[in-house]
Amino acid sequence: MDQLFCMRVFARVVEHGSFARAAEDLEIAPPTATGALAQLEKHLGVRLLHRTTRRLSLTDEGRTFYQSCVRMLDDLAEAEEALSGAHASPRGRLRVSTPHSFIYQDFLPALPRFLERYPQLDVELVLTDRAVNLVEEGIDCAVRAVQVPDDSTLVARRIAEWKWLACASREYLERHGRPQNPEELEHHNCIRFVSPSHGRTAAWKFQKGATDVSFTPRGNLGVTSAEGAAAAAAVGIGIAQVSHVLALPGLRSGALEPLLVDWAVAGAPLQVVYPSNRYLGAKVRAFTDFVAEIFPADFWWSEVERWTAS
Numbered sequence: 001m002d003q004l005f006c007m008r009v010f011a012r013v014v015e016h017g018s019f020a021r022a023a024e025d026l027e028i029a030p031p032t033a034t035g036a037l038a039q040l041e042k043h044l045g046v047r048l049l050h051r052t053t054r055r056l057s058l059t060d061e062g063r064t065f066y067q068s069c070v071r072m073l074d075d076l077a078e079a080e081e082a083l084s085g086a087h088a089s090p091r092g093r094l095r096v097s098t099p100h101s102f103i104y105q106d107f108l109p110a111l112p113r114f115l116e117r118y119p120q121l122d123v124e125l126v127l128t129d130r131a132v133n134l135v136e137e138g139i140d141c142a143v144r145a146v147q148v149p150d151d152s153t154l155v156a157r158r159i160a161e162w163k164w165l166a167c168a169s170r171e172y173l174e175r176h177g178r179p180q181n182p183e184e185l186e187h188h189n190c191i192r193f194v195s196p197s198h199g200r201t202a203a204w205k206f207q208k209g210a211t212d213v214s215f216t217p218r219g220n221l222g223v224t225s226a227e228g229a230a231a232a233a234a235v236g237i238g239i240a241q242v243s244h245v246l247a248l249p250g251l252r253s254g255a256l257e258p259l260l261v262d263w264a265v266a267g268a269p270l271q272v273v274y275p276s277n278r279y280l281g282a283k284v285r286a287f288t289d290f291v292a293e294i295f296p297a298d299f300w301w302s303e304v305e306r307w308t309a310s
Contacts (some may be wrong), residue, residue: 004076006040007069007070009033010048015064015138017056025093025138070135070275077281089122090282097132097142098125101246102225110294118286129225132277139273141284143291145243145267156271160295163266164205165244166259169236173257179239181215182206182263189238190217196224206243206263213263217241230256243267272293 012022013033023033035247041048056295058066092237099106103125115123126132131146132139134154149155164183178186182204192201201222220239223229226242231238242266250256272288 003040003043004143005174006036006043008073009036011066011069011073012138013037013049013056014058014062015135016137016139021138025184026238028168048126069076074281077279089120090118090286092283093122093124094283095124095126095139096287097134097137097139097144098127099129099144100127100225101129101243102143103127106294107188110290112288114290117290121283121286123163132226134273139279141272143270144270145270146273147268148271148273152272154275156273157292159270159272159288159292160196161244161247161269163240163248163264165261165264166204166239166241167230167247167250167256168233168259169241169255171236172233172238178261182215182260183241185215185217188219189221191229191232191238191240192217192219193226193229194224199249204267206260207265208263211263 001260009028009032012025013019014220016022016025019033019037020030021140023030026033036054044061044065046061047059047066048065050057050059063270068276083246111123115121126137126139131144132142134142136142143159145162148225166179176188179188185204190204201216204217206215216295221237223232226246229240230242230246231240232238234250239259244258247256247258251258272284274284274290
């Protein structure tokens with residue numbers, strides 16, 4: 001076995017956390033993957049992975065060598081793509097992590113167009129609201145509404161902006177009145193977002209000019225998902241504050257009405273992120289361009305303003 005092959009196997013084992021899954025990805029037998037890793041460790045004279053019956057983990061030497069492997073393999077892949085013209089025709093498997101709510105917006109209806117455009121691409125959507133470890137979980141890129149710090153190991157392409165929007169059903173507003181400012185929310189049944197990890201109620205933020213308001217919602221219903229809050233507001237339980245992207249289906253159908261629009265505060269931007277130790281390959285580039293294509297920079301906020309004016 002040549003050293004380059006062994007390095008490919010090692011990188012896939014790290015990314016999948018499993019010899020079996022790495023072998024399946026590379027279309028080789030599991031014993032071949034195990035043998036390649038053993039040969040690589042023997043050649044280097046160090047142990048690269050800690051192995052237990054339940055999991056694999058990198059040694060300190062393995063972590064350093066993995067980073068070098070990824071850079072070298074990516075440089076090689078980039079050179080091969082440039083020569084083969086693969087930048088114009090992405091191919092292979094693309095693993096993308098997205099929040100659950102993302103697929104219910106304009107993304108999923110547009111996805112057939114992306115798959116038809118790149119017929120040699122095999123897309124795998126990893127639907128989760130948690131912050132995934134892209135390298136350890138073998139994910140090529142992730143769509144997230146996050147702020148990426150300057151010292152992050154991730155590279156981010158900013159796609160669009162979104163805002164926190166208060167909303168309620170017309171029936172609720174007819175019964176209880178329409179709040180004109182954040183202070184009047186004290187007199188309303190507010191649908192609380194409760195963190196599934198620590199059980200605390202999230203504060204609502206509002207901003208108008210130089211004035212910032214933080215409001216702790218009170219009401220007889222708490223939910224652990226923003227989708228649940230929007231759905232509860234749509235059936236008349238109370239007022240919810242969710243991303244305006246989640247509110248839009250309800251606005252379009254007439255189930256929800258926007259509130260305090262001039263107080264809406266910006267959330268973290270929608271971004272596509274990928275590991276900084278990987279070059280922007282053809283697959284990730286094509287997907288990122290597609291996301292930017294279907295989500296305009298104002299992320300439908302102009303549509304919310306149209307609803308407010310009507």
